[in-house]
Amino acid sequence: MLNTNGGKQSLDISRVGGKAHDLAKRLHDSIVGQDEAIAPIVQMYQTHLVGLSSGGRPIATFLFLGPTGTGKTRIVEATAEALLGNPGAAIKIDCAEFQHSHEIAKLIGSPPGYIGHRESLPRLCQETLDKHHTESVKISIVLFDEIEKASDALWHLLLGILDKGTLTLGDNRRVDFSRSLIFMTSNLGAAEMSAMLSPRLGFAPAAESRSNEMLEERIESSGVEAARRRFTPEFINRLDKIVVFKPLGNAALEKILDIELNAVQRRLFQSTPSCALELHVSEAGKRYLLREGTDTRYGARHLKRAIDRLLVQPLANLIATEQVRDGDVISVDFCSASAELVFWKEARNLPQQEEVAATTDEVTQIFHANVAAATWTTVPQTQLAPV
Numbered sequence: 001m002l003n004t005n006g007g008k009q010s011l012d013i014s015r016v017g018g019k020a021h022d023l024a025k026r027l028h029d030s031i032v033g034q035d036e037a038i039a040p041i042v043q044m045y046q047t048h049l050v051g052l053s054s055g056g057r058p059i060a061t062f063l064f065l066g067p068t069g070t071g072k073t074r075i076v077e078a079t080a081e082a083l084l085g086n087p088g089a090a091i092k093i094d095c096a097e098f099q100h101s102h103e104i105a106k107l108i109g110s111p112p113g114y115i116g117h118r119e120s121l122p123r124l125c126q127e128t129l130d131k132h133h134t135e136s137v138k139i140s141i142v143l144f145d146e147i148e149k150a151s152d153a154l155w156h157l158l159l160g161i162l163d164k165g166t167l168t169l170g171d172n173r174r175v176d177f178s179r180s181l182i183f184m185t186s187n188l189g190a191a192e193m194s195a196m197l198s199p200r201l202g203f204a205p206a207a208e209s210r211s212n213e214m215l216e217e218r219i220e221s222s223g224v225e226a227a228r229r230r231f232t233p234e235f236i237n238r239l240d241k242i243v244v245f246k247p248l249g250n251a252a253l254e255k256i257l258d259i260e261l262n263a264v265q266r267r268l269f270q271s272t273p274s275c276a277l278e279l280h281v282s283e284a285g286k287r288y289l290l291r292e293g294t295d296t297r298y299g300a301r302h303l304k305r306a307i308d309r310l311l312v313q314p315l316a317n318l319i320a321t322e323q324v325r326d327g328d329v330i331s332v333d334f335c336s337a338s339a340e341l342v343f344w345k346e347a348r349n350l351p352q353q354e355e356v357a358a359t360t361d362e363v364t365q366i367f368h369a370n371v372a373a374a375t376w377t378t379v380p381q382t383q384l385a386p387v
């Protein structure tokens, strides 16, 4: 809301607009609990869109630190997906692959006359950078993973890119990085962070939120201190923002579970041979997946492994053995007697619900978890075919 005061109008500098607003929405939909990383990406993109970037350097340069499995790589993929329509459009350079100076030739090519010259395109040439440009977005997204493992030669290249936005290839051609978003990740301090997180297995009660905040602060300062110890001031000075990703608490993992269950549903719809199965996981089923998938040391990776093992792999078996087929609705619930997930298929040609006179102990509830308006449907046990 704008206030007017004697002909002067106060302005709201916190709002972003247009395509930057769309980017913010897409990132908030897919990345949980890391708003401090989303905000500078959106802001630098907004500044670029209106033409106010300083020029002669990349659009933005970020260093991401923090515990494993907290979204450092995912946010780069999600940015590529939102801007270029494809998470694979992020150009990833794994710095651990280039620890020896001679390996740099794979990145920038060899000088004319050297072995390997013109054998294959250097990984960081202009063609690679421009490859994923779309009609409307001429931006490249480059991710340097584990930069603490970069050799001195790679480090030298990196500094040039961050400072002047250019890279000189082996054959002296120049690569222009001035329309690139450059992301760097580092595992510096990760072991220390993992040690801080290790006693925190399982569900943290809400009363612990103060200690969660203190833990986040300790993790943040341990990341930043490790980076300042390891990296030179000239490197740190060239960064637009250092973000230490937060450990993912229970509420964040719960949201990520929903995102991942939607992703499983999408895969079921897209899988070949076409198998348009509809999946509903009950609240109890979700709680079980969360219990099995929570280990704060490993972030969301542990949860994704639990989903694969307990949900995706059984679904694959059901499809392969033709126990379920195109158009079936599968319900997944937790059975406390056997302490495992149970899978049900809804029988076809069900009578309408109002036609069914069911007693309470004859009914089973199926949770429609993946639709926007989540609902419970009461269905008599007799209509369910155990798979």
Ligand SMILES: Nc1ncnc2c1ncn2[C@@H]1O[C@H](COP(=O)(O)OP(=O)(O)OP(=O)(O)O)[C@@H](O)[C@H]1O
Residues within 6 Å of the ligand: 030, 031, 032, 033, 034, 066, 067, 068, 069, 070, 071, 072, 073, 074, 075, 187, 256, 259, 299, 300, 301, 304
């Ligand atoms: N904050 C998050 N929001 C949504 N999904 C997440 C988040 N963090 C992790 N995930 C999920 O977990 C997966 C692994 O996370 P990611 O690869 O981003 O970890 P990372 O922080 O890069 O870890 P590492 O330091 O080990 O490389 C992602 O592909 C994504 O599905």
Ligand SMILES: [Mg+2]
Residues within 6 Å of the ligand: 072, 073, 074, 185
């Ligand atoms: Mg990563």
